[in-house]
Amino acid sequence: MYGLINEAMRRHVVETAGPAAWSAVASRAGSSQSFAALHYYDDDVTYALVGAASEVLDRPADELLRGFGRYWSTTVGPESYGDILGATGTDVVSVLHNLDEMHARLQSLYPDLRPPSFDVVAGDDGTLDVHYRSEREGLAPFVVGLLEGLGELYGTPVTVSRDEAASGPHYEHFRLVPAVVEPA
Ligand code: HEM
Structure with a gap:
């Protein structure tokens, strides 16, 4: 994936666990310590960083x-890509309705982009069904965090559940x- 993803992960680890923890994560993953946003890195680098962070920070990779994902939606998106998000x-x-178009427009800046695809269907009762397709695997927890973060960003918190029975290797239904916000 493009370096901006790995770079955001670096920032997240540094902010939550400190620079020494990040150094340990990058060394364990066998990656560089920082990444160029517009350079395309093999997906293996990103997955290795997640695995290494899980070991160094002693937390499950899914968590x-x-x-x-939450950090991307609440912090990286609005701070670094506020114009695009806006x-x-x-x-x-x-945002979810227009996400495919937005990722597609990024293709001019990031020619090797292999973006995911999102379909969103609004129910009468305020629920949203989100259908996510990707050529990659294992990113469902990242998407859960992205969706929770968007709810937080726009002041409409959501509970996200994943329909495991409907989901497959390249498709997830959320x-x-x-x-429910408790009255103060
Ligand atoms: C303005 C903010 C955003 C920018 C600049 C952006 C850009 C990117 C880029 C460059 C990638 C890497 C793809 C590749 O290198 O092939 C990516 C991946 C991804 N993006 Fe976005 N994105 C943004 C917002 C979002 C939002 C709000 C969501 C979902 C709610 C989202 C969902 C994803 C997912 C799930 C991936 C992982 C790749 C995959 O699933 O195959 N993005 N994005």
Whole structure:
């Protein structure tokens, strides 16, 4: 994946666990310590970083991926790609509706991009069905975190569940339900 993904992971580990922890993660993964945003790195580098972070930080890889997804939606997206995100939508539904177009537009800047695809179907009861397709595997927890983070970013928190029975190697079905917020 493009270096901006690995670079965001570096930032996340540094901010949550400190620079020494990041050094240990990169060494264990056999990767460089930092990444050029516009350089394409083999997906193996990203997966190795997740595996190494799981060992160094002693946390399950799925939990780290989910946290990284939230961090991307609440921090990296708005801080580093605010213009792009703002042009994509103004709430969870519009961002998800326009996400494929947004990733496709990035292709001019990132010619080797192999983006995922999202379909979103709104139910009458406020739920959202999100259908995610990717040529990659194992990123479902990352998507859960991205979706939770979008809810947080737009002030409409959601509970995300994954329909395991419907999901396969390159397809995942998630259901978003508005979170019940306890009155203060
Ligand atoms: C403005 C913000 C965003 C930018 C600049 C961006 C850009 C990118 C880039 C460059 C990649 C790497 C793909 C590759 O190298 O082949 C990627 C992957 C991905 N993006 Fe985005 N993205 C943004 C927002 C989002 C949002 C809001 C979501 C979902 C809610 C999302 C979902 C994903 C997923 C799941 C992947 C992993 C690749 C895969 O599933 O195969 N992105 N994005």
